[in-house]
Structures are given as structure tokens and as C-alpha cells.
Amino acid sequence: MKIIKEPSEVREYIRQKGLNREEIGFVPTMGYLHEGHLSLVRRCKQENSFCVVSIFVNPLQFGPSEDLAAYPRDFDRDSALLEKEGVDLLFAPREEDMYYPDFSTVVKENKLSRYMCGAFRPGHFDGVCTVVLKLFNIVQPGRAYFGQKDYQQLQVLKRMVRDLNVPVEVIGCPIVRDHDGLALSSRNVYLTEEQRKEALKIPKALEEAERLFKSGVKDVKALEAKVREILSEGDGLKVQYVEIRDAENLEEVNEIKGKVVIAVAAYVGKARLIDNKILES
Template identity: 50%
Template sequence: MQVIRRIDELRAAIRKARAGNSALRVGFVPTMGYLHEGHASLLRAAREQCDVVVLSIFVNPLQFGPNEDLSRYPRDEQRDLALAEKEQADIVFLPGVDEMYPSPTKTVVSVSGVTERLCGASRPGHFDGVATVVMKLFNMVQPDAAFFGQKDAQQVAVIEQMAADLNMPVQIVPCPIVREQDGLAMSSRNVYLEPEQRQQALVLSASLKMAERLVAEARGQMDAGELHKAILEQIRQSPMADVDYIEIVAYPALQPVTEIREGMSILIALAVKFGKTRLIDNTIIRL
């Protein structure tokens, strides 16, 4: 496994891997580190589908707002490298901020239509930062396929839109949410949770399961407002839960729906704070 910190060395390593083999497939897993089983599942998917697997670890300052947790975002390079080696990554790209942004960024990638709601409304500028850094990484790695976790379904939709609009020759591969045994979606931010907050956070997956059941019982004919109300009531049973948003939208367009009916794909997305820790979770229901 190669550990690379410079862009020119990354490009040289990928050129060398591709030399003489035009059919070779490069799979790419971009992350912000503090890796867990969810990231491991992305690396395994890339390993199964591609010949060379590139993992990037970079905590991107462009996607953090002024009052967000950039400075305290969890980092553990040695732990991350151990997991990457276990999952057979071929190249780990570990750039510093000065390598990625040697001068103030004057070019920003902005995707409209799928960024105005959900986390885009709660975190202004967040998805400009995501799209910009992913575009930069795609230009450096030039992958054939890139693997993203479905836990951030809006991020997947943003990257898919960007790749399609800009005719990028990369396949975007969404991968299922990986959960703890008790249902909590795996996240690097889970480490922030106090024991009682961690227990109360289980209301997120519980409310999504309830929503899936209600939609199934309604046989695909349900008022979205009534479903929203039921989810909110469920979450409010956890006194520590501070709801940022509950959204029921068409997927992947991410436009609001008033009525759930047969033939639709809907995303039910949640963002809830427990103390200072903001967690997201979602489910996609295809009717």
C-alpha cells in the first residue's frame, strides 16, 4: 500500500498503474478520515469492482461553516492507515491543506436544484465546498468509479448531478448505509456522543423504520404531511433530540412532495442534534 501526500506523486502513481493496460479500472473512495465500518464497506465495494483502489483522507475546510466542528473533527491517521491496509487499498492519498489549497480558492463548483433543501438549507455553502473538493480529487485521481455512502443521500445526489452535467467519465456508485447492531448509522461524529445521547440517538433509525412501516401499511397512498407529523412525534419522545429538519422529498430530484403514491421514489431525511453533535440519517422508499 502506497501512502502519498503530494498531488504530483499521486498522478505519477496512477499513470504507472495504468501504463500498458487500457482496460484497468481505478476505483476511488474519498473520505474525511476517522474511518469506520461504513468506509470499509466502500473500500470492499471498490475492491470487488476495480483493479486499483485509491482512498483519499482529507478534512476539507471548504465544507465547514464558521461555527462548525472543523477544528475538533476527529482525526487518527495511524488508525485510518491500518483499516486501509486491512481492506487492501492500493493507494492512500493524505494531502495537507497547503497541498490541496496552496492559495486562496477563486474557483468554486456550485450545483443548483439539489442543494437548496435539507443540509444545503441548514449549512449554507456546504455543498459548494463538497463539490469543489470532489471535483479537484476527481481531476487528480481520474477514477473510473467513485464510491459514496448513502448515509449522506443529498451528497450522493449532488455528486451525481455534477458528474452528469459536466460529462465526467466516472461512474458514481452509491453504497448502502452501514449501521451499528442497535441501528445507529455509523458516523465519524458518533464519537462525540455522551452515553445517554448515544442511547437517545437510536430514535433516528427507529423513526425511519416506523415511517417505512406506515408507508407500507398505506400501500403507497399517504399524505406526506401526516407522515412528517408521525416522525416528528416519534423523535420528540427523546428529550435530548433537537430537530434540525425532517424532509420527505422525491429522490433523486430532492423536490418536496405532498402526497406519497405508487411509482414514486422518496427520500425521508433527518438531521437532529444531540447536544452539540449533529447527526443525519435517511431511508429511500421505492414504491
């Protein structure tokens, strides 16, 4: 596995390899890898002849009171995992490699990013779109792989590449869960044993919403209320939002017709956790 830090060296390395865009698959990450990330890597390797992974904790997508400084990092562990998976190239830029001191250009998606996480994290998706477009420009992949746990991010990025004619296919991959049902996240490391028990209310609530939906409940407010009820049992979990929205454009719906996403964001201790489930009639 080749490790490169300089953006210009990535392009030169790919040029020397004689690779075209259609051969290159890409998995952008912020590191502290878990099985969810590795599932993206494995799919990338299955579908492409050359697999690139990036590790970059992007400061542009963290708000002033968020956990940029504390975000978990372990580059040696991550690189060992990626080498074991047979990754061809690991791109690990430094902040100064990605952003000039007088950096002043951002990419802004104006519709899908207003809702859900975007309503509580102003500027977050500007940071996501900007860094992902930069990474796409550097790596120049034909396909890029993202987890569906970050469902809104996935839809925002699909809209960005559509609207800006970026020649990259953005591929969403299923949520990977731990043995107890909790969606894998780098931030799970923040949880104490007791907090993890509280966090399990999130998948429990989503499963109950799915059960009710399959039993015939199509009313959005009723399903959202049931999820909130389960999440509000006890005082160990602070709900940020529970929303059911159109699965593609994330617009509000009153009744479930077609495909929707039910999405949750909640704090357990200092960990902000998100999860979702797709419902389709």
C-alpha cells in the same frame, strides 16, 4: 499500500503503473474510518483492479460555527485499517496541497443543494463539489463510491458529474448501521452513553415511517409528523429537519408515488446526525 501526499505524485504514480481510468476505483473520505467506510472500500476492491482511498478533512465544507477543529482524526489507525483491507494507494494531502493561499474557484450546484442540509449549511455543498471534483481530477478514477447515509450529497455529486461531463461513475452504497440500529458516522464518537440512547430515536422514527407507509399511509405530511413526534419525545434531541422528497431530484412531494427519500437531521449534544430511508410505491 502506497501513501502519497502530493497531488502531482498521485498522477505520476498511476502513470507509472500503466493504469487507465476504467481500472481505478476511488473512495473519498475525511478519515476516522468506520465499518461504513470499509464497506465502500470492499466494494471498490471487488469492482476495480486498483483501489484508491483519500483522507482529507476538507475545510471548504465546514461553516464558521461547525466542528472543523474538533473533527476526529487518527491517521495511523486509518492507514492501518486500509492496509489491512488491501488498498493500493492512500492519498492524504495537506490543506496547502489542495488549496493555494489565493484559491478563488469553487464548484456550485444550484438546485439539489438548496434543500435539506443545504438550507441549514450555506456553502457546504459548494465545498463538497469543489473538493470532490479536485480529487476526481487528481486520481482520475472510473468509479467512485459514496455512502447513502449522506443521501443529499450523493444526489448532488451525481448531478455534478452529469452536468459537467465528468467521466466518473458515482456509485451509492447502502447505509451501514451499528448493532443498535444507529447509522455509522465518524461523529458518533461525540456521543455520551445517554446521548446515544437519544440518537436511537432517529432510526426508530424512520422505521415507524416505513411501517406506516407499508400499511398504506401515503400522505407525506402525516408521515413527516409521525417522525417528528417520535424525535420530539423528551428533550435530548433537537430536530433540524424532517423531509420527504423525490429520491432523484429532491423536489417536494405531497403524496408518495414512485420512489422518495425520508431524511432527518438532528443534533444530539454537539453531534449533528443525519439518516434516511428510501420508500417506494
